Amino acid sequence: MTQPHDPSRQPHDPSRQPPYANQQPYPQPPGYGFPGTPPPPPRKRGRFLKFAGLGCAGVLGLVVVIAALSATGGGSDDGGNTAADSSAGAATGAKEKREEEKPEQGDGPVKLTAERAEFSKSVLADGSDYTSVRVTVANDGDDEVSVNPLYFTITDTDGTKHTVELGVDEEQIDTVDLAPGENISGTVTGKGTFTPEYVTYTDGLLGDPVRVDVS
Known part of the structure; x- marks a missing residue:
C-alpha cells in the first residue's frame, strides 16, 4: 500500500549539519570529566635552597679568612720590629738625657x-x-x-x-x-x-x- 506523501518530511541530506556541530565544547576544569587526571606537580624549591646554602658557605669562608689575616697580622715581624725600635729609641733617649745632665768640669776653682x-x-x-x-x-x-x-x-x-x-x-x-x-x-x-x-x-x-x- 502506497504511503501518502508528507510534504513536511524532507529527504536526508548528509551535507547539512546541525547549527552547533562544529563548535568546541566549553573547557572543563582539571579533575572533571576525565577521571584519573593527575594534579599539577608542586613547585620545586631545591634550587633556592641550593643557592641559599652556597651563600651561607661563602659568608662563613669570608669570616674565616678575615680572622686568619687578623691573627697573622697581630704576630707579624713588623710588630716585633716596632717594639724593638721603640725600646732602642727609649734607651737612646735616656742616654742622651744623662749626657745632658752631666755637669762638665769647667774653669771653676x-x-x-x-x-x-x-x-x-x-x-x-x-x-x-x-x-x-x-x-x-x-x-x-x-x-x-x-x-x-x-x-x-x-x-x-x-x-x-x-x-x-x-x-x-x-x-x-x-x-x-x-x-x-x-x-x-x-x-x-x-x-x-x-x-x-x-x-x-x-x-x-x-x-x-x-x-x-x-x-
Whole structure:
C-alpha cells in the first residue's frame, strides 16, 4: 500500500549539519570529566635552597679568612720590629738625657779627678757588697773649698746614681776645707756592686756641680 506523501518530511541530506556541530565544547576544569587526571606537580624549591646554602658557605669562608689575616697580622715581624725600635729609641733617649745632665768640669776653682779603687772594708761595713772610687779634689781658686763625702755621688754605666755610704771604706775622703792651692784624696763608696761611670761633686748646697769620668 502506497504511503501518502508528507510534504513536511524532507529527504536526508548528509551535507547539512546541525547549527552547533562544529563548535568546541566549553573547557572543563582539571579533575572533571576525565577521571584519573593527575594534579599539577608542586613547585620545586631545591634550587633556592641550593643557592641559599652556597651563600651561607661563602659568608662563613669570608669570616674565616678575615680572622686568619687578623691573627697573622697581630704576630707579624713588623710588630716585633716596632717594639724593638721603640725600646732602642727609649734607651737612646735616656742616654742622651744623662749626657745632658752631666755637669762638665769647667774653669771653676775645683779640679776633680776619679779612678777605680779596691774597696777597703771597715768595721762599719755590712758585708763587702760595695763599690769604691778614689777621688782627688784640688782648690784652684782664691777662696776656700769645702770637701765632704756627702758632697759626692757616683753614677754607674746603667745611669743609676748612688749616694755615698759613710764610714764603710777605711780610706774614705776626709771632711776638710781646702785653702787655695791645696788638694786632698780619698775614696767615696756606693752600696752594691756596679761599674762606676762618673763622679759628681757639689760644693755645699749652693755650689755648682762638677763632674769627672772615672778612669
